[in-house]
Amino acid sequence: MTTLSIVIPAYNEEGAIRAVLDRVRAIGPALREAGFAEWEVIVVDDGSQDRTAEIVAAYPEVRLIRHPVNRGYGAALKTGFAHARGEWLAFLDADATYPPEALPELYRIACADGADLVVGSRMGRADSEMPLVRRIGNWGFAFLLRVLGGAPVSDSASGMRLLRREVLERLYPLPDGLNFTPAMSARAIYENVRMVEIPIPYRERLGQSKLHPLRDGVRFLHAIVWTVMTYNPARVFGMTGFGLALLGLALGASAVLWPGPGGWPFPRLFAAVVLVALGLHLFAVGTLFNYIVSLFHKRPIRHGLFGRPLFRRPLEHRFLPIGALSIAIGLGLYGWAVLARLTAPPFPAPWFVPAVSALMVVMGTDLFTAGILVRALAELSQRELRIQQDLEARPAMMPSAELIPQSRPLS
Known part of the structure; x- marks a missing residue:
């Protein structure tokens, strides 16, 4: 009844x-x-x-x-x-x-x-x-x-x-x-x-x-x-970061295309770089948060920024090389600026290149650290599966850092 x-x-x-x-x-x-x-x-x-x-x-x-x-x-x-x-x-x-x-x-x-x-x-x-x-x-x-x-x-x-x-x-x-x-x-x-x-x-x-x-x-x-x-933080952080990055790119494009009567608008260009860096930082935070949430739920949950993968290999698995590249570019940019005498007068904005290079180094360090944490969390997420495989003497089905069990790619 x-x-x-x-x-x-x-x-x-x-x-x-x-x-x-x-x-x-x-x-x-x-x-x-x-x-x-x-x-x-x-x-x-x-x-x-x-x-x-x-x-x-x-x-x-x-x-x-x-x-x-x-x-x-x-x-x-x-x-x-x-x-x-x-x-x-x-x-x-x-x-x-x-x-x-x-x-x-x-x-x-x-x-x-x-x-x-x-x-x-x-x-x-x-x-x-x-x-x-x-x-x-x-x-x-x-x-x-x-x-x-x-x-x-x-x-x-x-x-x-x-x-x-x-x-x-x-x-x-x-x-x-x-x-x-x-x-x-x-x-x-x-x-x-x-x-x-x-x-x-x-x-x-x-x-x-x-x-x-x-x-x-x-x-x-x-x-x-x-x-x-509490289920898909990458959706909140990622969309916010994506919006900030787009705003930064638009601001940077406006500075290049319409610089104004006073020459290069360095404050506007710096603001554009800051917005892009903030967007990437929020995306990285959301990604790490998603891995932690996946460990907590221990079952299939909805993941991803837009609900389906944008790349064949999830972007967070590229954080390590992207972070290292950003650090290298930041250090190289600063070295070039020093050699080209762009860090002192008479260059109109001697603060600009050092500030941008420092920001790129910080952003790269942020992504590099996030990449390490992603690998560690991926290992933890597969711990129970690998224990069972070892107990049954079965070969591992996938590299430990590639997937989170029962989750979808984040990007």
């Missing part, structure tokens, strides 16, 4: 909770027709100071769980999940914005597509009553998750979802606040949870909204970026 647990977090919702419960109670026949043999409704009162709990208590078929103090939206959902009995879990808000009538369709989609998590998207219908500010914010967060997660997402913060109980272990830990849902979406992508979205109607809430656009927007941003950082 398939059982559904519907969890409704509520905080000071006396004006809407009765209508929501009446609508949930009315979908019983549709749930049975969709394939549920049993279902339960759990309302978690998150420290309400109004009559929310009193109204819910008047519904004998509804399980009421009360927090003595307000702990947050995510905390209320986790409490409901912990007390739920169903193999399937669903949740929706208590403010009458989400349609409980869509739950049977969410389950049919889950069964048809073999999905672990079905999200009701508020962004897929023209009749959505979402306020413009929140619509723009939701579009921005969904776009960020598509860029950083590499998966199509239209509504990263939807508060109406259906999921298999068994995937909770892969989705946890999740935050206690309103950023519970964007963090869930980000983790679902990297935990290879099969997630699908279907458009649902969305209505303006009854009563005052608990969402603060600026404060909660910052929390949503933090939840998405930090979750991605």
Whole structure:
């Protein structure tokens, strides 16, 4: 028998909770027709100071769980999940914005597509009553998750979802606040949870909204970026570094093509070199971070700056020769500048070549050190595999520094 647990977090919702419960109670026949043999409704009162709990208590078929103090939206959902009995879990808000009538369709989609998590998207219908500010914010967060997660997402913060109980272990830990849902979406992508979205109607809430656009927007941003950082930091560091390097190249090109009336714009050229060096440094940091994350997870995870290899051999495996070349060029550049008397007047910018050469030496040292660490981490990542090979007297399948088990190339 398939059982559904519907969890409704509520905080000071006396004006809407009765209508929501009446609508949930009315979908019983549709749930049975969709394939549920049993279902339960759990309302978690998150420290309400109004009559929310009193109204819910008047519904004998509804399980009421009360927090003595307000702990947050995510905390209320986790409490409901912990007390739920169903193999399937669903949740929706208590403010009458989400349609409980869509739950049977969410389950049919889950069964048809073999999905672990079905999200009701508020962004897929023209009749959505979402306020413009929140619509723009939701579009921005969904776009960020598509860029950083590499998966199509239209509504990263939807508060109406259906999921298999068994995937909770892969989705946890999740935050206690309103950023519970964007963090869930980000983790679902990297935990290879099969997630699908279907458009649902969305209505303006009854009563005052608990969402603060600026404060909660910052929390949503933090939840998405930090979750991605714990799975694929090269995506965050690498894209930032790639952007800085492109900006540096553009700045350098503008200095060469349009130097201005005063001759060579050395400050602009130096800024371009600094930006390129910063970009390479961030890429190297992200690469090392990815290797560490791979060691922690010990299983296949999504890797890479753009989601697929750009080179036949991953770029981080070339850090040692690239770093050595950068050091050599920096030292050679400085020696040439001294011989050509470019480090003292009357050269218009005697500081420029020494500064650039020093930066290249530092950048080369950074890459050379990163290359050594990459090799060491690759050795550690294959330690268990090589121990097993030695115990079984089997030949090694690959050079130790070439691959991380169960990971994809980073670049």
